[in-house]
Amino acid sequence: MAAELAGKKIIFIVGGPGSGKGTQCERIVAKYGYCHLSSGDLLRAEVASGSERGQELQEIMKRGELVPLETVLAMIRDKMLANTDAKGFLIDGYPREVDQGKQFESSIAPATSVLYLDVATETMVQRLIKRGQTSGRADDNEETIRARLNTFEKATAPVVDYYKQQGKLYEIERAVAESSPDEVFAKVCLLFDKL
Ligand SMILES: Nc1ncnc2c1ncn2[C@@H]1O[C@H](COP(=O)(O)OP(=O)(O)O)[C@@H](O)[C@H]1O
Numbered sequence: 001m002a003a004e005l006a007g008k009k010i011i012f013i014v015g016g017p018g019s020g021k022g023t024q025c026e027r028i029v030a031k032y033g034y035c036h037l038s039s040g041d042l043l044r045a046e047v048a049s050g051s052e053r054g055q056e057l058q059e060i061m062k063r064g065e066l067v068p069l070e071t072v073l074a075m076i077r078d079k080m081l082a083n084t085d086a087k088g089f090l091i092d093g094y095p096r097e098v099d100q101g102k103q104f105e106s107s108i109a110p111a112t113s114v115l116y117l118d119v120a121t122e123t124m125v126q127r128l129i130k131r132g133q134t135s136g137r138a139d140d141n142e143e144t145i146r147a148r149l150n151t152f153e154k155a156t157a158p159v160v161d162y163y164k165q166q167g168k169l170y171e172i173e174r175a176v177a178e179s180s181p182d183e184v185f186a187k188v189c190l191l192f193d194k195l
C-alpha cells in the first residue's frame with residue numbers, strides 16, 4: 001500500500017479496444033478533475049522516446065498482445081506517485097487481465113470502482129478503423145484490431161466477471177455504450193456523482 005495514495009478514489013476504466021474509454025475519461029477529467037492515466041498512452045510515450053525498451057513494447061503492441069505486467073504496473077505506479085495531489089485517478093486500459101488487478105490492489109491500493117463499457121465487437125472494429133484514419137497509431141489497422149479484440153476476449157473479459165463478483169463493477173450496458181458519447185457520459189456521471 002502506498003501511503004501517499006490513501007483515501008484517493010481509484011477507478012479502473014475497462015472495455016475493449018475502441019469501446020470509448022479515452023473519450024469518457026476526457027469528459028470525466030473536465031467535470032470531476034481526476035488524474036487520467038492511460039496505460040496505452042504511457043506505453044506509446046515510451047515508444048516515442050526511441051528507447052530500446054520502447055521498440056520492444058512497440059513490437060508487442062503491433063501484435064495486439066499485452067505487454068508484461070511489471071512494465072505497465074510500474075509505469076502507472078510512478079505516474080500516480082508523481083500526482084499525489086490529485087483527488088482521484090482514472091486508470092484507463094488497466095487492468096487488462098485479472099492478475100494485473102490483483103497486483104495493483106495489493107501493491108498500490110484497492111480500486112474504488114470499476115467502470116466497464118460494454119460494446120459489440122463489430123462496433124469496436126468500425127470505430128477503430130475510423131480512428132485509424134487519423135490516430136496514426138501502429139495498432140489501429142484491421143489485422144492488429146482483430147488481434148487486440150481476441151486478446152480482450154481471452155484475457156480482459158474475465159476482469160469484468162472478477163469485479164462483478166466483488167460488487168465493484170459499474171457497467172455501461174451495450175444499449176447505452178453504443179449510443180452517443182453524451183448519452184454514455186450521462187450514465188457515467190451517475191457513478192461519479194456518488195463517489
Ligand atoms: N459513444 C461513441 N459513439 C461513437 N464513436 C465513439 C464513441 N465513443 C468513442 N468513439 C470513437 O471511437 C473511437 C475509440 O474511442 P476511444 O475513446 O479512443 O476508445 P478506447 O480508448 O476504448 O480505445 C474513437 O475514434 C472515438 O472518437
Ligand SMILES: Nc1ncnc2c1ncn2[C@H]1C[C@H](O)[C@@H](COP(=O)(O)OP(=O)(O)O)O1
Nearest residue numbers: 016017018039040065066067072093094096
Ligand atoms: N494494462 C495493460 N497490460 C498490458 N498491455 C497493455 C495494457 N494497456 C495497454 N496495453 C497495450 C496493449 C494494447 O493493445 C495497447 C494499446 O492500449 P490502449 O491505448 O489502452 O488501447 P485502446 O485505447 O485502443 O483500448 O497497449
Ligand SMILES: [Mg+2]
Nearest residue numbers: 021022038040
Ligand atoms: Mg484508449
